[in-house]
Amino acid sequence: MKIVTTNIGEKKEVNWKGKNVTTGIFKYAVDKPIFLDIEEVKEDAICDREHHGGVLQAVYGYSLKHYAYFKELYPDLNFEMGMFGENLTVDDLDETKIHQGDTFKVGETVLEATVQRNPCMKLGVRFNDMQIVKQFWNTTYCGIYFKVLKTGLVKAGDIFEKIKSCPENPTIADLYIAKRAAKGI
Structure with missing residues (x-):
């Protein structure tokens, strides 16, 4: 696997059906390395700290x-690129094959797969269509949040090399399916 693009976004105010929504989901590809820190990607806006960022969700990868x-x-x-709000667009990131705890060497960093991304209404704002939220839930194409074990720079073209496998743990897709079932979707 390798990084196709690195993506960051700015805080953006969007009028959605008469209501102002503040979001950082409008990511765009950048032509420079990005710094993956312990709780966030530097220079990337996180507007909802309750659901994004932090140690377990510092970096979001999407295939x-x-x-x-x-x-x-x-x-x-x-x-x-960055359409789904991801920081790293990876050529072939497969949630059905990556287990919670699997660890990867990427550029200067070491990343650990932690949890799935659950879609929210801001994905609907990004697509200008709320149907995308249900359509997203009805796949296993959720993307993967990563914990940063070693901070550093990553850039497009960097190899996403697995250095530790945890097959005893659930896959990211398993976690996503369980979350979907718990929500009754």
Whole structure:
């Protein structure tokens, strides 16, 4: 696996159906390395600290392969890297094969897979269509949050090398399916 793009976003105010929404989901690819710190990606806006950022959700990775599925559902939408709010767009990040606790060497960093990303209404704001939230829930294409075990810079082209496997733990997809069931979705 390798990083296709690194993405950051700025705090943005969006008027959604008459209500102002503050979000950092509008990420965009950058042509420079980004610094993965213990609780966040430097220079990336996190507007909802209750659900994003922090030690267990410092970095969000999403697979480029998943884009094809959603492009079919939204053929008129201009898909840009970072579309799902991810910091790292990885060529083939497979939630059904990555287990909680699996560890990766990426650029100068070491990352540990922690939990799935649960979609919220801000994904709907990003897509300008709230149907995306249910469509996202109905897949295992949730993306992966990572804990930063070793801080440092990463850039497009860096290899995502697994250095520790935890097959005794649930996969990220298993965690996502369990969360979906608990929510009754």
